[in-house]
Each structure stands twice: as C-alpha cells, then as structure tokens.
Amino acid sequence: MPKYVYDFAEGNKELKDLLGGKGANLAEMSNLGLPVPPGFTITTEACRHYLAHGELPDGLADEITAHLAALERRMGKRLGEPDDPLLVSVRSGAKHSMPGMMETVLNVGLNDQSVAGLAAQSGDERFAWDSYRRLVQMFGKTVLDIDGGAFEDAIEAVKSAKGSTDDLDLTAADLSGLVDAFKKIVADHTGKPFPQDPREQLFLAVQAVFTSWNAPRAILYRRQERIPGDLGTAVSVCSMVFGNLGMDSGTGVAFTRDPATGQQGVYGDYLQNAQGEDVVAGIRNTVPLAELERIDPASYRELLGVMETLENHYRDLCDIEFTIERGKLWMLQTRVGKRTAAAAFRIADQLVDQGLIDLDEAVRRVTGDQLAQLMFPRFDEKARRHRIAHGMNASPGAAVGKAVFDSYTAIKWSRSGEDVILVRRETNPDDLDGMIAARGILTSRGGKTSHAAVVARGMGKTCVCGAEDLRVDTKNRRFTAPDGSVVEEGDVISIDGTNGNVYLGEVPVVPSPVVRYFDGEIDPEAADAGELVRAVHRIMAHADGVRRLGVRANADSPDDSSRARRMGAKGVGLCRTEHMFLGDRRSLVERLILADTDKERDQALAALLPLQREDFVGIFAAMDGLPVTVRLLDPPLHEFLPDITELSVRVAVAESRGEKYENDLRLLQAVHRLHEQNPMLGLRGVRLGLVVPGLFTMQVQAIAEACAQRLREGGDPRPEVMIPLVGTVQELEIVRDDALEVLRKVGEDYGVELECPIGTMIELPRAALTAGEIAERAEFFSFGTNDLTQTTWGFSRDDVEASFFSAYLERGVFGVSPFESLDVDGVGRLIRVAVEESRAARPGIKLGICGEHGGDPDSVHFFHDCGLDYVSCSPFRVPVARLEAGRAALNGAGG
Template identity: 40%
Template sequence: MNTQLTLITPTAPMSAAVHGERAKCLQRLIRLDMPVPVTVALPFDAVRDIAQGRMPDMAALIAPFGDRPLLSVRPSSLDPDWGGPGAILNIGMNARRLAQMKETVGARAATALYLRFVQSYAIHVARLDPDAFDLPDVADEASLHTMLDIYETETDEPFPQDPAVQLAEVLRSMARAWEGTTARLLRQAKGAPADAGLGLVVQAMALGVGPGECGSGVIQYVDETTGLRQIKGRYLGQSQGREALGDVEGAIYLTRDDRGPSLEEHCPATFAQLVAYGDLCRRNLREEMQVEFTIEDGHMHILDAVRVQRNSRASVRIAVALAEDGIIPREEALMRVEPAALSELLHRQVDPRAKRDLIVRGIAASPGAAAGRIVLTAADAQASAARGEPCVLVRRETTPEDIRGMHAAQAVLTMRGGVTSHAAVIGRGLGVPCVVGASELSIDRKNGKIIAPDGRRFAAGDVITVDGTTGQVIVGEPPMLEAALDDAFKTLLHWADDVRDIGVRANADTPADAQTARNFEAEGIGLCRTEHMFFEGDRLGVMREMIFAESSDDRRAVLDRLLPMQRADFQALFGIMAGKSVCVRLFDPPLHEFLPSDKQGLRDLAEQLALPLADVTDRVDALSEYNPMLGMRGVRLGIAIPEIYDMQAQAIFEAMAAVGKAGTDISVEIMIPLVSAMREVELVKGRVDAVANAVRAKTKSTLDYHLGVMVETPRAALRAQDIAEHAEFLSFGTNDLTQMTYGLSRDDAGRFMSAYVQQGVYAEDPFHTLDIEGVGELIAIGAERGRLGRPDVVLSICGEHAGSRVAIEFCRAHGFDYVSCSPFRVPVARLTAAQSALQDRQDDENWSGL
C-alpha cells in the first residue's frame, strides 16, 4: 500500500507519534482479536499535504473497502484531549447506493442514512447554514429531494455522487479545519504544541440499521466522576455512531435497571461479550476505556475505544486501582495524576456541569469554591459568622486587620493584589477560596454595594460564589462537589513519599494551621509567621498598647501580658507537631500594620488607650513610612526594639520546656527575618541564646533548637558565606526576594503584569512562577556561598513558589533539603516532588541506554 496510507493490521508499522492515538489504539484492538471493521490510517504528514491541496491516491485509499464502500472518517491526534474535527459517517451514500439499500435495510432506514450524510456533508464539508439542513421528522423520498435541492441551490452544483469525490472532500475539509487559526488556538490552550499534527482514520461503516438485531451504543466500565468500577452507557436500536447518548426515545440501559429495559436482558450474549472486551481493554491497553460499538444483524463491531474522560477525583482513583491490580506499576500511577488534580480534591468545587452567571473574573489565588452573602468589612464577616450565615468578604484589598474577618468568611474577593498579595497568602494558608485582582469590579461603600463590569449591582447580603480555582465570581450558589480525601488519595501520596528525595513542610501560623499540616502529613513546619498570632482575639489591643509605650520598661510590661498567650500558642502548636521540626520566624511586619488607618478606628484606639485623639493620630503618623515594606520591619525591629524578640524567644523556650516535660519530642528552629548583614545575626543570636540559657536554668530542661535566617534580600544571598557562619540554616523567602530583586511591589504588580506577560517582557508573572534566571540565580549563589561558610547548612525555600514544579525541580537540582508551602499545597508538593524524581530517573535510564 502507498506509504502515505496504512491498512491497519496487527503487524502494520504504526505509532501514535506518526498516525495519532486513535489509529494506534485501533491497531491494539485488532491485535486483541476484536471485531474492528477494515480501517486505513493517514499519518500526520499526509493530512498536512491534504490541507495544502496535495491529495493521496484515492483509488488506493478506497481499494481495501471493496466496490461499493460505505465509510466513516475520524480524527486521530497524538492526544485525544486536543480535540479535532467531528466524525463524518456514511460517506459513499448516493442515489445508486440508496436504491440498493432499500432492498436490504428498507426504504425508511436507507433514506435516513442518506439524509444524515447529506446533512453532515452540507454543514461540515460545504460549510452551509445548519438551519437549512434540519433532519425531517419522517425520512421519506420527498424530504430527501428537498434537502438535495437546497444543497444544489446553495452550492450551484448537485450533491456529489462519486464516493471518491465525497471522501476526498471530507478529508480536505477535516485537514483544513485542523489547520485553522481558531482550532490551533483552542488546542494550544489545552497544551498542544503549535505544530501538532492530525492523523485521519477511514473505516468501513458498520450500519447498525436493517433486519435482525441492529443498533449502536457506547459503553464504559468506570464512573467518570467517582472512578469506581461501574458499567455505564446506552444502546439504541436501529441507530449509528453515538446517537444512543443523546436525549432520544428508545435508548435503553446496558445493565439491568429498575427504570427500564436493558441490553443485558435483551441481548445477554452480546452484553457478556462487551463486558469481556472491557476487561480485555483494561488489562492490555492499561487504561479505562470507553468503547463505541455497533450491532449489525446480531454481529458485534467495535468501532473505536477512547480513554474515559474523568474528573480529578476519578483520575486519582483509577490510577491507584490500575496499580493495585498490577496492571501498571506504582511509578506510572504517580506520573498519570496531574498535581493540580490533588489541589481540586482538597476543596469544594463548582460542579463542572453547573451553569455559571459570571459577575467578574480575577486572579485565582486560593483554590476551592464557596458561596455566601456579601459583606464589606471584617467586622460584618465576624457578625455574619456569629449568626451562622456563610459570607464572602469583599474588600478593595485586605490588611492584617482583616485576618479575623477572613477567618470568619467562607471566601475572599479583592479588587487589588496578585498571587502573593496579603489576601492570597492568608487565603491559601487558611484554605479559604480567594480571588484577587478583580479590578473591573468596584465597591460603592456608601450604598453597601458592589458593581459588576456590566453595570449590575449586588448589595451586601446578596449571595455570590467565589471560585478560587478558576478566578471566577458567580451569581448565586451553583451546585458543588465536596472535597474527597479518600483512601485512593492517601495511597497515592504514600507512594509519592516512597519516591521523592526532598522534604516537604508546611507554612503554619496557628495551631489550626498546624493541625491541617499534620492532616496532610507534612514533615514539619517550615515557616510559622508569629505576627499572625497577634491579631487573634484581644491581642491586637495589647499589641497597640506596646506600640504606644514610651520606654523599654513600659514595652516589656505590656509584652509580659502577651507572653503567656504566645507561649500557649507555641505549646499547642508543638504538641500537634510532636516528633517533627517547627521553624518559627520571629516578628516581621512593620508596626503600622497593627494600627488603624480610618477615623473611627483612631477614635476607638484613643478610647482604649485613654489618650487624646490628637496624640493617637500624631503617634500613628509618626510611625508611618513612605515604603514600610522596606522600612523598620523584621530584624530591624528586633534590634531597635529588642523586647519583642526577647518575649518571643522566652515564649518559644518555655513552651518547649512544657511539652518536653509532658513527653513530647520537638525540634525547634528559630528564624530571623529580613537579614542583610552578618552583624544583625550576631546581635539577635546573642540575645536568643541568653534567653535560652535563662529558661534552661529555670526549668532544668534540654532545649533542642537551631537558629537560622530567612534570606529575602539580595544582599543576604550575596553575603550568605558570612551569614552562614552564625546560622545553621538558610531559608529563602521567595516572595520578598522576588519583590526586591525586581523592584516590584507584589501587591501592585497585578495592575500591569498581564500586559508584561502578553508582550513577552516576562515569560510568566514572577510572583506566580519562580524566576529561575534572575531570582533563581541569586538563590543558587546564596546556597553555594552559604555552604562555603557552613558545609552542613540546611537549605530550603518557604515562599509562595515553594509548592510549584519549577521551584521543586530547582531545589532538587541545587541540593536543597526541603520546601515549605501552605498546608493545602502540601499534597501537591509531595506528588510533584515524586514526579520530578521519577522523571530524572527516567532521563538517566534513557541516557545510559544510548
């Protein structure tokens, strides 16, 4: 046969990379002795030629099908998920064939076949108006003539009667459709390369109409939503293709069903044959398949088999079940599951079948979906939660003062910010769905409303849904799918743990966060941001008193009231993380974040402190900074106001002593934030060690702690050799390091970042994807120099990038010890790390085999 045409046989030279996955799958079915009709495959190169007008030898193509062929054509791309043109059936129907088939299958059935072919040819090949080619209720000679006349009127030529001409035009139409701009963009959006090829398969028709038992159906052997083994599908007598799946009268179930007749009852031998084929496919194709079949006068034909489309939950369960049944190795099961699928399983999701009335689209900042009544302030969110009413907190942007409201809300929506903004970071930490950067939305505070881009107004109290997985904000409350942490999920992650070669910890700021991290089997806490503890309950008021204290002694007296609260937090957190390491970052944010900025807040603070409003306002103004994120925060506060770090160190060590006496083994790492000079570390280390010695002497306890730094300034990365001489670990905070390396505000960059990415200034948003070339080079320099200063220094990253594939692969390549991400990203990071290790192993094996 022509090299551009391959008759599919068990031994024909074929590959998915040349002919597409459908063609290769059909060959596998033939090798399994399934009754597949005669099929010819056209490779990618041949289809490209057809699109450019160079047709194959049509006589050679039609020859395998006999003198009077009746054919179908289906697309065959490398990945079926990339889509492609729809199948065309009944090619070869013409007046002569109609007359012959009236004698064999009956006038009505033969006419219906011809009508369907004329319709699909007119719409998909001739590109005529679909409204002019509706199928008539009665398939008779008059309606056929009417449709043929309409075709001739629209095209100025009669409907083609030569099967070779019909087939050639179908092939040309499908080839050109694949090469069209819209089709190319659609498949690229699904991950296809720009030059992805299309193969085509030409197959003899199995009619499914005529005397005896005739019909068509589709069967699959697993539920696409749950992943559980279950026979699903429909069968329709006197039908073709996938008609049985439509909302048509007469379609019956496959298995016995109380709701109606079934193929199992009607044709038990045929049903048993289909079940056997399903098991054969599963074991030999190593996948859950959906099989398209036709029955022609009692004889079975298998027309096609495709991978069952599935949601994330089913994807995990199917991969695990195939491995547990010995069909695929565990390593392959790990590689088959997209890490993003795990993220979906951890949260409620909008049912993909639900209709969506879109209000606005923003940046998907924290996955999951939740519905609630609109509230515009943190106080309203807390009040709503107290009433037991779910709410969505809508803010222009959130501040640390909003944390209690974010705890109370079901979801958070902001107009400003990016993926590392305050709302995004806290949302991911809490596991609260969050959409940020919805800049087309506006807030009318005076009237308590939000205004959509299309002008619609939604009042406080109206119900909306925030989908933090897609970035959509939706009217009302659509149906949801619940989170699914089932046995298959846990099994897959345990297999991942056996393979990965880098640690995965969680960022956890409170005992509740720590419990979430423990539930997701994090290896410890890589970042505990202690300042978040100060916003809980009445502590904010005490913190404000400390800020207004005039002397060191006064500050210490106020901090003595915070000490037992912070100690209790640490004690609870250490108890939850028993046997694991906990990295506590000392106080980091600028003090202004704890102070109100609005007039009512200032009046309330003045009343709380019993001070004149003017004095309070002056003090708040005095603490303001032009650029507070580059001002007096982090270690600078610890050196300028050392009482804060002294109190925190005491709380940490006393909590360690308390849990130690209770029999809990805990290893604590104390991290100094925003370091840029070795001397900063020396000063803080001296005070921390002094506090530790005092607590040791007082409690007679052994305190297992290590002191290190958070590398988040470029200078710290460059001077890592000096710093590491006084630090046992270096944890790279990629949020601030990216911000300072680029000179970008992570809260404001969202305003123009999309334009930068679209125009190729940046390949990706550097706050979303770790910048390997710039920020990555600084991290690599810091790691290399840190090892010069201390060969056994422990290296990690703990920014928002930490759970991503790019960051994990970077850390593995540079010998880092662990990554630390938000608790809800821990499962994703565990799987990603395993896949990265497996990919390296596979690459090494391929290299050694060259």
C-alpha cells in the same frame, strides 16, 4: 523529507507525540488484531507546520493521495464514486484527550451523485440521505464556520411540521429536503455551493481539524488542563462504518470499569440506528450498555472480549468507542479513560490486587489534584432534603448554587462571588467556560459518556446528566421538575453527583470520609472503613515509604499544628508570628509603635512577651519531637494600625465636635510616619528587627522560654528561628548574634541547654544570588516563594491578580498563574542557584520551601528535582504534598 502520514498498521501506542492519542491507539488495536476499519493518520508535525505557515507542508498532499489510493484498493471502492462510494471520517486526535474540543467530520465523500450509489448499495434510501445531511451539517459548521444553530433550526422546523420530536421519525424524503435546505444555508453564508468534489471535501476537512487546535474552546480547555499549546493535533482518516443503517446497527461508548466509581462491571451507553456524534452530543437519550446483550447478544459477547483484551493490554481503565454495522462490531477508538478522583484511587488499588500493576505504578496513577478533590465535603445524609429529580451520577461530589441557564450568566455571576449550577438540556464544547465557572452541571439529556459528563469528570466538577424528567426551558430561564416544582434562574439548587439526585434549596455539606481518615476519625483497617479509604491509605502509605522529600505544614496556632500533624506533617515549616498579634493584642502593638521612650517601648514588649511564649508552648506541645520553624515578624508595622482614611475621619469628626482626640491623633501621626508607597518593599522583615530595638529579641526570648518550659515538662521541643527578608549576610549576622545571646541567657536562667538552629528565609533575588555567602552564617534556608515570585516578577499578587492576570492568561503570556504553580524558568532558576551555592558553602545546610507552592503538585516535583529537604504548605494540603513527593521520587527513579 519527513514522513507525515502513517497507515494504522505502521504505528503503535508509544507514538502519541506523533500520531496523537487516537491515531496511536487505533494503530495499537490494529496490531492486536481487533476489528478496526482501515485508515491512516496525518501527524502532529504536519499540523504544527500548517499552523505556523498557513499551508500544508510540501509533500503532504502526495502522501495523503498515496495512502488514500491504498485504502481504496483495500476497500475495493473509490472515495465518493457515484456507484459504490468509499466514505471516510476525518477526526482530530491530540496527544492528550480533549473531549469535544476539536472537530470531526463524518461521511466525507458524499455528494449529489454518490448519495444515490450509497442508497443503492445499502438498500436503505433513508440511511443515505441521513448520512448526506450529517455531512453537510458537520462540514458547514466545522469547515465553513457556519453557526450550527442555523442547521438545528432547519431540523426542528421539519420535525415540528411532522408533529415529532425524534429525528428517527424523519423519512428519506424529509431528509432529502433537509439536504437541500442545508445546502442553501451553505450557499447563503459562504456565497459558494457545497463542495461536490470528494477530494476537496477531504483536504478542507483535514485543514479544518488542524485549525480547530487553536479554537477558543480548545485553548481554554488546554489552559484548564495545563496541556501545552504547541503540541498540535493529528488527524485520523478512517473508512466509514455505519451505525445508522437501521435497528440492527448502532453506536456506543464503553468503559472497562465505571469511570465515576471505579467499580468493575459493564458501563457505557448504546444508541440504536445512530452515528457516534449522537451519543457524545447527548441529543438523544441512550440505553445502558448492558441492554446491548438483549439487542444484539453476539456483538455484546464480542465487545466484552475486546474490553477484557484492551484492559489487560493497557493495564488500566479503557474508554472505547464502537459501532455495530448490521451485526458487525467495529472498534473506532480506545484510550485510557478519564475518571473521577475516587475511581482513580479505587482502580489503582484494584489493579494492584489483580497483579496488573505494582504499588509503585499505583502511586504514579493517581495525582495530588485528585486527592484534593476527594477531600471536598459532601451532603449531610441526616439533613432534610426536597428531592425534585434524579439523573445519572456522571461525576461525584456535592454542589450547591443558584441555577443559571447559559455560560455567560454562569461566568458573570461567578465573578461576582455567586456559586452557580449550570443547567442545560445538553452541553456542547462552547459551554466550556461556563462549566469551568460553575460549581456543578445539570443536564436533562445525555448519558455518562456525553460531553457534560466527560468534561466534568476531567475537571473534577460535580455533574448530574440525563435527568430526562426535567423540562428545561432555557429561553425563559427556568426548569420544571416532575413534582411540579418550578426553578427560576437564581433559585438555589443542590446536586449530588454521587447518586444523581437533584434537590431544591441548599443542602448542608459535611466533611468527606477521606478528610476524616486523615484526621484520624476513621481506622483504615476497620471493616466499615470503606473501599475508598482503604485504597487511599494503601497508596499513601507506599508514597510515604518511597518519598525523599519531607513534608511540613504552615501553622500558626496549636490547633493548626495538631491538625497538620494528624494530616501527616512532620513538623511546622512556617509559623507566622504576625498572626499572633491580631485581635485583642493589636492594642499592644499600637503601644509599641506609639512609644516615644525606651521605657514605653520596653513596657510594650514586656506585655507581648508572655502572650508570645504561651503561643509557642502550645505549638511545641502539638509538634513535640518535630521541628517548628518560627519566622520572626515579617509584615510592615503599619499593617497593625487602623486604616489611614478611617482614622483621619475619626480625628476630624472628634475635632469638629470638640471631643478629645489626642490618642487618635498620635495614632494618625504614627500611621503617617510609617506610611510607605510600596510597603511590601519597605520597612519589613529583618529591616524592622534592626530598626525597632528589642522587637526580635523579645520574640526570640519568647521562643527560648517556651522551649525551656517544655523541656522542664518532659517535652521534646525543636524550635528553629527564621529571620525574614534577608538580602545581605550582614543583616543576618546582626540578628543572629543577638538571638544567640538571648538563647544562651535563657538557657542559663532555666538551667537547660537550648538547641535552636538559626536560619533565614530566601525571598529576595539578591539573597538567592548570594546564597553561598549567606549560608556561611545560616543553618537552614527556607524559600519564601510567594515573595520571591513577587520580587522576581516585579508585581504584587494582591494588586495584579484582579487587574491584568486574566488578560495574560487569555493571551498566553502565562500558562498558569506564577503564584499558583512555580515559575520554573525564572524563580526556579534562582532557587537552583541558591541550592547549589549554599550546599557548596555549607554541605549540611537544611533547605526547604514554605510558600503555598509547597502544596502545588507540579511545584513539588520541581522541589524534589532541586534537592530540597522538605516542603511546607497549609495543613489541608499536606496529604497532597506527601503523595506528590512520593510520585516525584518514583518519576526520578525512571518511572
């Protein structure tokens, strides 16, 4: 029989897969001798069994009973006994932190008899009834699936009758009456009374926590954070300690460093006479943790010691939940804390300086997604701004959008292309989908550890919370600022998550200092470079030093190439020549398509040649000394012609008016001639080069002449010709032979020796499966993962992303779009086959990837593992690929 329950003393922090993050870290703190209330953890394996079979696994009930009996002996009291009850909390705890997404039930064991015993033992009747009303409220919402609004309405009615807005103003009699009201809500909604048996409460709460793993908000959060859906959650059952015993008690959340900036110091929130849910829910405004030094100096000093112990032990920022019960400090949870992107880089850099980690570990501690967040723009400090409020700078960034007051509107407007800011009094887990849709989040309640703040930091969303001077009226969809400004739904506001300011109207944004650093505008060695820029520079330099995978850029112009080089690209991995045929040059392509004779076609090609050559000269100059892979024309020719409907209307109108329309008619006939039902699988790529004589040779001639010109000028051009959409080696051979002849002739004409490798783009499954044969004629392969994904899956990204992808994501067919992160099992397997067979046939072949997957962090790790030589992505994502290539090398080395 598997073991399903572990006492806190039996585990450690390495058992997160089995005990979840909370259970593993409670065990670790117990092992360190820190003050942890006794308890036990039910494993994720039990959860997975329950979710698969709809019942608890055999033996689990007996194990829980045995561990509960041991806990009762240790505490000297029994669960829910009338005279002196043991009460427990039942908390979720998955391997990966999912703040607020799953359920918790506190004060399990209270009933109509034991509430009197709790009052007698504590000497505080109000506390006992407050604890009981919390149990009924949480149990009703979590276990019995009753709308939480029913309980909130009852509380608000009692406070309103007393003329108060504060829960602390409610007396023991008020709270006793609330318990009766809550029990009636339970009975009315379920047809059954609130369960009085403490063991029944415990087992129902455990099952409810298991079930919450598949709650819609938990599924949505896992999808957003790419957390596997089959892990399950553990359940920690912990003896209760009480922060709501009076003003000498309280609860709080502490960070060993500021999770928003990474600065060292005392950060967190504290709330007197409260339980933990009051802090994270943001329903009462907290005081800064530093205030605890005045409120309870002894507990404050002990807490600082615990924080130092945990940070040194975990060698990272720790997020700590604690309770003070009448002057006694208890640790309820710790975990490696979520942080903003800026904090991640600063903290990693600081820990290196402190000798807690080395630079290898610093690179592992940050991610490409975090680096991308640092490259987002920020507000222009010189712009005029009308500040209307100030809150806590919970998650940095600059967000501008229309104010909306519920998640439904946020999603609806966002899907219509509007940028929105979600404004709430406080957020709760049910707001997650609206938070994802919004550019930023603004709340009038809650601190840096509230739900809004924690979730926003995890998602990289701008957040200002606790702007308590705002009067948020969600019913009438407006808020009023201290200066009297009224913001209605749809009005534009700007929020600054770096300093906590809220502005009326749109504030202009400017590039971030990290982008300016990559662009070469900021010297990281300069005194005024800034701590963040220096941290990024140090970590990036180490990542570049350890990575094996090269990073190039997809660039189609000299400007793009220059910026890519500044961003750290070591060449161009994809120059799309079709982008050079747009604008004024479109008419030249039309002449080529309309050509009826060889002479007309040759004239059209001759007109295009110098323009192509000029483009390549500029790109080769920008990338002097680095490889530039030029892809010959890939899209169908009809893409360069007018829309068939518009052209038909034009011809019809001209004909009806008796106007000349011969040219438009010829164009229309050409459009009809080239029309295809599925052009992405039709006459394009190498097929186009074989069907339109001279097209590819003109392009190769432009490349060769540009190369020769740069050589004469003293440059070091390194072009590579890439033939697109090859499906068979014979296609490659024909175009390759023609290209070699052009290169030879241009070299003779210019009196230079041209070295220009010729390879192909692997973007068809057949090409991947016959890669060994193709490699015998190709000097390099570049995997075009966008098309390879389309042709492997059998759908077009342009057509399907807006139609059924959302349904597939919601139903779990996709964890993430295969166009966003590489489909490793399908497309990835084709790439592995192609790599193995091409290297077997041609050991020195150069292998790269030029789809946008080249800038996706997860995909970069796969390409490293496959043994590719380089990835290529858009210039802006080059730094991300560089960092992830370094992380992949360190992980592959056993990190």
